[in-house]
Amino acid sequence: MLEEQRNKIDAIDKEIVRLFEERMQVVGEVAQFKQKHQLPIFDATREKAVYQKVTSYLKDNSLKEALEDVYREFMRVSKEYQKTLLSRSDWEKSTDIKRNEMMDRPIIQQNVLDYLRTKQRRFSGELARIQQEANTKRVPIIPHETALFLDFLLSKIKPKHILEIGTAVGFSALLMAQHLQENGTLQTIDRFDVMIAKAKEHFQQSGRTNITLLEGDAEHILPTLPFSYYDVIFMDSAKAKYYTFLPQCISLLKKGGLLIVDDVFQAGTIFNEEHTIPKRTRKIHRELNKFMALINQHPNLITTTLPLGDGIVIIEKRDELVQIDNME
Numbered sequence: 001m002l003e004e005q006r007n008k009i010d011a012i013d014k015e016i017v018r019l020f021e022e023r024m025q026v027v028g029e030v031a032q033f034k035q036k037h038q039l040p041i042f043d044a045t046r047e048k049a050v051y052q053k054v055t056s057y058l059k060d061n062s063l064k065e066a067l068e069d070v071y072r073e074f075m076r077v078s079k080e081y082q083k084t085l086l087s088r089s090d091w092e093k094s095t096d097i098k099r100n101e102m103m104d105r106p107i108i109q110q111n112v113l114d115y116l117r118t119k120q121r122r123f124s125g126e127l128a129r130i131q132q133e134a135n136t137k138r139v140p141i142i143p144h145e146t147a148l149f150l151d152f153l154l155s156k157i158k159p160k161h162i163l164e165i166g167t168a169v170g171f172s173a174l175l176m177a178q179h180l181q182e183n184g185t186l187q188t189i190d191r192f193d194v195m196i197a198k199a200k201e202h203f204q205q206s207g208r209t210n211i212t213l214l215e216g217d218a219e220h221i222l223p224t225l226p227f228s229y230y231d232v233i234f235m236d237s238a239k240a241k242y243y244t245f246l247p248q249c250i251s252l253l254k255k256g257g258l259l260i261v262d263d264v265f266q267a268g269t270i271f272n273e274e275h276t277i278p279k280r281t282r283k284i285h286r287e288l289n290k291f292m293a294l295i296n297q298h299p300n301l302i303t304t305t306l307p308l309g310d311g312i313v314i315i316e317k318r319d320e321l322v323q324i325d326n327m328e
Contacts, residue, residue, distance in 0.1 A: 265311030
């Protein structure tokens with residue numbers, strides 16, 4: 001019996017060492033892919049299998065907790081890349097990396113889109129640099145026509161407090177923050193480590209001290225924020241969550257505040273019958289249709305929709321207390 005226990009302990013030690021060695025190798029691969037493609041791949045399935053195998057040996061809770069810490073560290077490194085299914089050879093062969101297919105599927109005539117993106121005024125300074133870098137690397141930031149619209153709109157509103165859901169690399173946050181009132185604040189939420197790191201870099205370079213980056217899932221952060229506090233909320237996050245986040249967003253707005261929601265048309269596919277939508281995006285299709293129906297029918301919301309980018313919705317909260325019941 002004692003020999004059996006020793007063998008198990010030896011097996012655990014070997015697995016833990018191998019786990020750390022694998023992590024170091026994967027981190028190196030991730031860094032190489034990041035440098036070459038700006039969107040490295042990573043498969044967490046292998047690490048999860050190792051974790052489950054090792055924990056099956058463990059009887060001692062302290063050892064199990066230690067291994068769980070190792071696994072959580074794996075997931076922290078990998079969560080940006082779990083959905084990327086291309087193999088290493090696919091990446092080596094790829095010469096045109098598509099990050100956001102909606103960027104290349106306009107909802108308006110191409111000649112009109114070309115005019116909006118090339119003939120209108122350009123940004124300068126740090127905003128221009130970030131925009132150019134993001135567009136070159138296919139990072140999905142708001143398109144130029146949407147950015148100009150936000151720039152114009154917020155310059156007239158001059159909000160005191162702004163909340164953004166979906167930071168990305170910080171371009172839209174920096175754009176909006178320049179229109180804050182004196183002593184105004186902008187809080188922006190994101191959960192992806194790669195985006196968070198890049199946004200922090202951009203915020204630091206800008207010298208702005210009125211932007212706060214809230215790290216984590218909006219689903220958990222939104223309930224902790226103050227009610228009736230924000231003049232503007234800009235939501236550009238997971239499209240399948242718009243319907244779920246709507247009640248919380250409305251409650252966080254002041255009376256007369258604006259909720260601005262980006263990418264609501266999905267290149268016009270939300271108007272198609274559900275059976276024509278690929279199964280992988282049907283949830284987004286359903287949730288966006290429910291979202292659009294709710295905001296257009298609610299008696300205490302004033303809504304307008306514009307064909308900018310992939311569709312943008314502006315919602316005004318008419319009363320101090322607005323009840324949103326999106327439970328089916």
